[in-house]
Structure formats: C-alpha cells, structure tokens
Amino acid sequence: MNIKKSLAYYSITIVKTMNQKIEPIGIVHSPYKQKFAIPRQPNLVSAGTATIELYTEFGDINCLREIEQFSHLWIIFLFHGTAEQGWSPTVQPPRLGGQDKVGVFASRSPFRPNPIGISAVEYSSHQRVNSKSTLEVKGIDLLDGTPVLDIKPYIPYADSIESAVGGYAEAAPNSGLSVIFTDAAQVQIDELNSIYPELRELITQVLTQDPRPAWRVKDNDEKQYGMTLYNLNIKWAVNNGSIAVTSILPEES
Numbered sequence: 001m002n003i004k005k006s007l008a009y010y011s012i013t014i015v016k017t018m019n020q021k022i023e024p025i026g027i028v029h030s031p032y033k034q035k036f037a038i039p040r041q042p043n044l045v046s047a048g049t050a051t052i053e054l055y056t057e058f059g060d061i062n063c064l065r066e067i068e069q070f071s072h073l074w075i076i077f078l079f080h081g082t083a084e085q086g087w088s089p090t091v092q093p094p095r096l097g098g099q100d101k102v103g104v105f106a107s108r109s110p111f112r113p114n115p116i117g118i119s120a121v122e123y124s125s126h127q128r129v130n131s132k133s134t135l136e137v138k139g140i141d142l143l144d145g146t147p148v149l150d151i152k153p154y155i156p157y158a159d160s161i162e163s164a165v166g167g168y169a170e171a172a173p174n175s176g177l178s179v180i181f182t183d184a185a186q187v188q189i190d191e192l193n194s195i196y197p198e199l200r201e202l203i204t205q206v207l208t209q210d211p212r213p214a215w216r217v218k219d220n221d222e223k224q225y226g227m228t229l230y231n232l233n234i235k236w237a238v239n240n241g242s243i244a245v246t247s248i249l250p251e252e253s
Contacts, residue, residue, distance in 0.1 A: 024078070024147035026054040026135075031202065033144050035081055037211040037227035040094060041108075042119040043139035044172065044209055047202040049124065050140040052148055059133040064126045072154035073137065075119045078147045079110035087111045095169050098214030102168070120154050175210035175217075178242045179203070188248040196230060199248075203234060207243045 030050035032038045039045045052075070054063070067073070090101040091109040104112060124136040135151070181189065181200070189200050196202075210217060211227065221238045228234070228251060235247040 022149065024055065024149060025058040025151070026052050026148045028052055028075075028077070028140070028142045028144065028146040028148060030140050030142055030144045030146070031229045032140075032142065033228040033230070035143060037206055037229070038143060039141040039206065039209055040173070042121050042141045044141070045202065045205040046122075046139050047198045047205050048140045049136065049138050049198075050121075050142065052135040052137065052151070054133045054135070056131075059128075059131070061126075061128045061133050064133060064135065067123065067126060067135075067151075067153070070123055070153040072120055073123050073135075074150075074152040074154055074159075075121055075137070075142070075148060076150040076152070077117050077119070077142060078149060079112070079115040079117055080145065080147055081143050082110040083115040085111060087113050087115075092214075093168065094214040095173065096214075097217075106167070116149070120159075173209060175208060176241070177208065177210055177238070179207045179245065180242055181245045185245045185248050192232070192248070196232075199229075199232075202229060203245060203248075207236060207245070210243075212238070 028050055029052075031048060039048060087104060088111060089104055091104050091107045091111060092098050092101055093107050093109070096102070108117070110117065119141055121140055122138040124138050126133070126135045128134075192199055206227070206229070212221070212225065216223075224235060224237045224246075226233055226235050231251045233247075233249050233251050234245060236243050236245045238244075
C-alpha cells in the first residue's frame with residue numbers, strides 16, 4: 001500500500017519491513033483543529049491540553065504503569081496533515097522570517113522524507129474509562145487527530161543538555177504583542193466558561209506566539225484573521241502592537 005495514501009486514510013499499518021511493522025498506538029485529541037495557529041514548538045502554550053487515546057490493542061492500562069513518576073513525556077507522532085505534500089531538501093523556517101533556507105535535517109519542518117515528529121510534553125494524568133485508556137498531557141503542539149507512534153518518559157539527566165547550542169532557534173520566540181479582548185469577545189468567553197474554563201488563557205497564549213505567516217509579521221497588517229480552537233471560530237486582528245480578539249463563535253456545522 002502507498003504509504004502516503006495510507007496516512008491520508010488513517011490506516012493502522014504504516015510500514016512493514018520483513019516481520020516487523022510500525023503502527024500507531026493511539027490518536028491525539030487536541031484543541032487545534034487546523035494547522036494554522038498551532039504552537040511551533042511544544043510547551044510554548046501551557047494551556048494547550050490534550051488527550052491521547054490508546055487504541056484497543058495497546059490499551060491495557062498496564063502499558064502506563066508508573067508513568068506518573070515522570071513529569072514529562074516524549075510523544076513520537078506522524079505529521080498526518082502534511083504527509084501527502086511530500087518533502088524538499090531545503091525548507092524556510094519561520095524563525096528566519098520564512099525566506100532564508102536551511103536543510104530539511106537542520107529544521108523541524110513537517111515536510112520530511114519520513115513525516116515523523118517528536119514533542120516533549122508535560123504529563124498530567126492517565127485513566128481507563130469505558131474500556132479506553134487515555135493519557136492527559138499539557139503543552140501540546142499537535143493537530144487534532146495526530147497518530148501517535150510511541151510514548152517514552154523524558155529523562156532529565158540524559159535528555160537535558162546544559163551545553164547544547166540552539167543555532168538559529170537559540171531563544172524562545174517572543175512576538176512582543178499583547179492580547180486584548182473586545183467587550184463582545186469577553187461576553188462570548190464568559191458564556192463558554194462552563195465548557196472551556198481555560199479558553200481565555202489558551203487564546204492569549206496562542207496569539208502571543210503570533211501565528212501569522214512569518215513573511216507578514218513585519219508588515220503593516222490590517223487583515224482580519226481567523227483560527228479554530230476546539231469547535232470555535234476565533235476572529236482577531238493586529239493593531240498598534242497588540243492583537244485584538246473580536247469574536248468567538250461556534251463553527252457552523
């Protein structure tokens with residue numbers, strides 16, 4: 001079976017070599033319903049919580065025994081949203097303004113020969129309810145529906161390297177933009193509070209990262225943008241050094 005086609009249709013078996021196969025162990029349920037506005041790295045948006053649902057054949061709760069000993073976890077996953085678009089030897093990282101090129105292996109671009117990614121996220125809890133084992137994590141940067149290939153504990157003494165150098169991504173991004181909510185948007189948040197109690201914080205943290213395309217960031221920008229979190233369509237615009245959220249409404253079905 002064509003690998004890209006199988007990814008597009010969420011086939012369980014991705015690749016089979018001799019007698020060994022690699023297949024998703026579960027799926028991510030996150031607030032990010034579209035690629036636009038997803039944080040470009042994990043843990044930049046702490047309010048971005050998600051559930052990893054383990055598939056039945058990997059759902060024995062014993063698979064998660066003692067996982068609570070670890071504060072953070074590595075999630076190995078598939079870039080299923082971009083897999084069909086292929087890859088290129090060079091890419092244009094947003095951190096370089098979306099114009100300068102680097103090699104694909106000198107980047108974290110999702111457009112890779114094998115569309116595999118890794119994210120270090122914060123462990124929150126795990127449980128088994130109605131014959132399903134789930135894992136709750138924080139600081140997620142993954143699209144809703146992302147197939148998970150593996151979960152491993154983050155080991156500080158081995159995984160945190162004090163002398164490491166971050167190249168062109170040495171420091172955490174900082175847009176310098178503040179986020180404000182119009183009176184109408186605040187009323188809408190208040191109405192949604194019982195369903196999404198951390199909605200304001202999530203929107204604020206996502207927009208503080210300035211999710212606009214890198215080439216637009218330094219331009220005078222009067223465009224109104226929209227992004228989808230959960231099932232909500234959120235409208236916002238950049239004006240005089242701040243981002244104003246103007247509308248938060250349920251997506252039309």
